Amino acid sequence: MAREMVKKSKWYEKYLPFVARSPEMQIRWLEAALRKGTLTMQELTPYITLLMEPEGEEHLETIRGHLAALDAHIIDKMLLAADVDDVPKLFRILPAPSLSQALAAITKEPPPFEKAPQLLIDRVFQAVYDRSEELLAEAAARVLADPGRTAQFREAYERFKEIKEDEKLLSALYPKAIVQ
Numbered sequence: 001m002a003r004e005m006v007k008k009s010k011w012y013e014k015y016l017p018f019v020a021r022s023p024e025m026q027i028r029w030l031e032a033a034l035r036k037g038t039l040t041m042q043e044l045t046p047y048i049t050l051l052m053e054p055e056g057e058e059h060l061e062t063i064r065g066h067l068a069a070l071d072a073h074i075i076d077k078m079l080l081a082a083d084v085d086d087v088p089k090l091f092r093i094l095p096a097p098s099l100s101q102a103l104a105a106i107t108k109e110p111p112p113f114e115k116a117p118q119l120l121i122d123r124v125f126q127a128v129y130d131r132s133e134e135l136l137a138e139a140a141a142r143v144l145a146d147p148g149r150t151a152q153f154r155e156a157y158e159r160f161k162e163i164k165e166d167e168k169l170l171s172a173l174y175p176k177a178i179v180q
Contacts, residue, residue: 009108010041013027023059023066024062024066025053026047026050026051027063027066027067027070027179029047030044030047030048030078031070031074033047034074034078034081035074041077041080041081042081043079044078044081045082045083048078048081048082048083048086048090049082049083049086050083051063052082052089052090053064054088060092060093061093063093064093064094064095067093067094067095068095072098072100072101075094075101076093076098076100076104077092077103078090079101079104080104082108084108084109084110084111084124085120087105087108087124087127088123088124088126088127088179089127091105091127091128091131092127092130092131094131095129095174097135099135099138099139099142101137102110102128102135102136102138103142103143105124105127105139106125106128106136106139106140106153106157107143107153108124108142115176116155118156118159121156121160122156122159122160122163124175125156125157125160126160129160129164135148140157143157144157171180
């Protein structure tokens with residue numbers, strides 16, 4: 001009976017490519033790589049992209065269930081290693097986002113070749129905002145208090161706040177309108 005409770009990995013699981021693994025196995029592999037520090041954050045980025053790639057709510061729910069079992073510092077490292085395109089999706093499925101995770105998310109910089117960097121930053125802000133308005137406000141206040149931060153973050157956050165105020169005003173004027 002004790003053998004049944006301990007889930008022993010099969011010998012061939014060690015040799016499976018990342019994309020052939022189940023989401024649970026992918027998360028276990030990422031956790032092991034983050035704990036051991038065998039790969040740099042830049043080397044882990046494509047693996048997180050592959051984990052987040054399949055579309056569908058059931059896939060995200062599966063990942064959410066497995067992320068709930070991880071330590072908070074592992075999730076922090078995953079957010080730091082994730083590409084800025086994957087951060088909104090990853091942040092939305094976090095079981096209980098913390099301030100450090102919100103800070104890791106909103107401080108991600110878009111790549112210099114990005115055609116619409118403001119849109120990408122707005123998506124990250126929206127993902128944090130959807131989870132908790134207060135969490136976004138507190139994280140942004142910490143980032144704004146840092147003198148080393150660029151004025152670009154301040155402008156982006158002020159713009160996002162204006163967008164949210166406009167949405168609230170419009171929803172008050174037109175209560176039957178749907179905000180997307």
